[in-house]
Structures are given as C-alpha cells and as structure tokens.
Amino acid sequence: LWINPTPGQTESAAGATNATGTGAAPTSTAGIFIRQGGNADLGTGNIQLDEIRIGTTWASVTPAGTAGVNESVIAGLKVYPNPATDIVTVSADRKIENITVIDMSGKKVQSFKADKQMI
Structure with missing residues (x-):
C-alpha cells in the first residue's frame, strides 16, 4: 500500500x-x-x-506514461457505426489521405492510405 x-x-x-x-x-x-x-x-x-x-x-x-490524444477538427468527419465490430465507415467533406486506427492502450492497429472522401 x-x-x-x-x-x-x-x-x-x-x-x-x-x-x-x-x-x-x-x-x-x-x-x-x-x-x-x-x-x-x-x-x-x-x-x-x-x-x-x-x-x-x-x-x-x-x-x-499514458497515451495522449491530439484532437483534430476535420470538417464533416463521420465515423460509423459506433460501436463497430468488423467494418467502420469513415467520411469527410474533403478527400481523406490517411487513416490510422489506434487501440485504447495507444498501440497502432492499422493504417490506411486513401484518395477518396469515403472509405
């Protein structure tokens, strides 16, 4: 103690x-x-x-130390469904270039490169 x-x-x-x-x-x-x-x-x-x-x-x-989160504001950002099991849809008002998925412990799970408004 x-x-x-x-x-x-x-x-x-x-x-x-x-x-x-x-x-x-x-x-x-x-x-x-x-x-x-x-x-x-x-x-x-x-x-x-x-x-x-x-x-x-x-x-x-x-x-x-704990993992930090830097907030960023992206116009029209939508991530759904929440909660998700296998598939997540990400959309924004402008072209999405990269997406990085990070778990609750701060570990990078997956990264994606894109050139669309919806992934």
Missing part, C-alpha cells in the same frame, strides 16, 4: 519501508483499514488521503 504523504503534491521518491516485521516484501494485501479516532474535547477531526495505490512493488504503484 502506498499513500502519497503530501496530498495534492507530486509523489515522493521510492523509499518505502517494510512494516511487516520481516525482511521480505508482502506478496498480497488481505485488507486495508483506515480508522479515524475522534476526541470529544477536540472534535472529530478529518482524514485526507491522496492517491491510494496497492501493489507488491514500487513499479506496480507508479504509473507509466
């Missing part, structure tokens, strides 16, 4: 310590309990947690 010690700030460098009392890292997480103890004289207080991540290694709780 890793909790960002400075809410709203960037994550700290890897310097995790093992709190299990052994030299070996735990291989699983059975449960997480977060308890806030109130004090009748001081009020109930609050707890602020930022970015709770669970993993067995530092790398598993430190995300790699």
Whole structure:
C-alpha cells in the first residue's frame, strides 16, 4: 500500500519501508483499514488521503506514461457505426489521405492510405 504523504503534491521518491516485521516484501494485501479516532474535547477531526495505490512493488504503484490524444477538427468527419465490430465507415467533406486506427492502450492497429472522401 502506498499513500502519497503530501496530498495534492507530486509523489515522493521510492523509499518505502517494510512494516511487516520481516525482511521480505508482502506478496498480497488481505485488507486495508483506515480508522479515524475522534476526541470529544477536540472534535472529530478529518482524514485526507491522496492517491491510494496497492501493489507488491514500487513499479506496480507508479504509473507509466499514458497515451495522449491530439484532437483534430476535420470538417464533416463521420465515423460509423459506433460501436463497430468488423467494418467502420469513415467520411469527410474533403478527400481523406490517411487513416490510422489506434487501440485504447495507444498501440497502432492499422493504417490506411486513401484518395477518396469515403472509405
């Protein structure tokens, strides 16, 4: 379990310590309990947690970069049907030169060259 010690700030460098009392890292997480103890004289207080991540290694709780999407505006662009299974139709007001299909992980699935308004 890793909790960002400075809410709203960037994550700290890897310097995790093992709190299990052994030299070996735990291989699983059975449960997480977060308890806030109130004090009748001081009020109930609050707890602020930022970015709770669970993993067995530092790398598993430190995300790699994500694929970005650059929006482009193409006049009259139509892509249908949505959702699609085998066939997708792409049309635009002007000639389509290239189409690249990218999956949700950012991997290029297919590229097409064209010289039409509809593919």
